[in-house]
C-alpha cells in the first residue's frame with residue numbers, strides 16, 4: 001500500500017476523514033495565493049489531535065526566514081514541503097534554520113527536468129515529484145495537472161519520494177503501478193471545487209492507493 005498525503009486541508013472534518021481513512025501525511029498550505037491557504041493558528045487547531053504516526057506537513061513557496069520562524073512559533077510541524085524555486089543551498093539553509101526534515105517538490109514536464117531530482121536528492125530528506133505548472137498559472141502546484149508518468153519508470157533517487165500532480169481516486173492505482181511510487185500526494189483530486197475538500201473523495205483516494 002502506498003502512503004498517502006492529503007494536502008490543502010482547512011476543515012476539521014476533512015482532517016478527521018483523512019486520518020480515519022489512513023492518511024500518513026496531512027498538508028497545510030502557507031501560501032497566501034492558494035485557495036487552500038490557512039493561517040498558522042488554523043493549522044495548529046487542525047493538527048492538534050493528530051495521532052502519532054501521522055505527519056503534519058507545512059507547505060511553503062520560496063519562504064523567507066521570517067515566515068518560517070513565525071509559522072513554527074505558532075504551529076508544530078513535522079515536515080516542511082518546499083514548492084517554489086528553492087535551490088539545493090536554500091533547502092540546506094531551511095533545514096538548518098528549522099531543524100525539521102524538508103521535502104522538496106520538483107516540477108516535471110519532460111526528461112530535461114529530471115536532473116533537478118538528483119541535485120535536490122543530495123540535500124533534501126524527501127522528494128516530491130509533481131507536474132511542472134503551466135506558465136499561465138499563478139499557483140506553482142495544486143493545479144490538478146498530471147505529467148507523463150512513464151518518465152519515472154526505472155528511475156531511482158537518493159531519497160524517498162512521493163508522486164503528485166493530477167492524481168485522483170480513478171487514476172492513482174494506475175500511477176502507482178506504473179511508477180512504483182511508495183507514497184502519493186493529492187490536493188485537487190479530492191475536492192468538489194478549488195479549495196473545498198470532499199470526505200468521500202478522500203476516503204476513495206486512500207482506498208484506491210491501497
Ligand SMILES: O=C(O)c1ccccc1N[C@@H]1O[C@H](COP(=O)(O)O)[C@@H](O)[C@H]1O
Pocket residue numbers: 007008027029031034035036059061083128130139140141142143144145164165166167185186187188189
Ligand atoms: O495545493 C495548493 O494550493 C498548492 C499551492 C502551491 C504549491 C503547491 C500546492 N499543492 C501541491 O501541489 C501538488 C499537486 O496538487 P494536485 O493534486 O495536482 O492538485 C501537491 O503536491 C500539493 O501538495
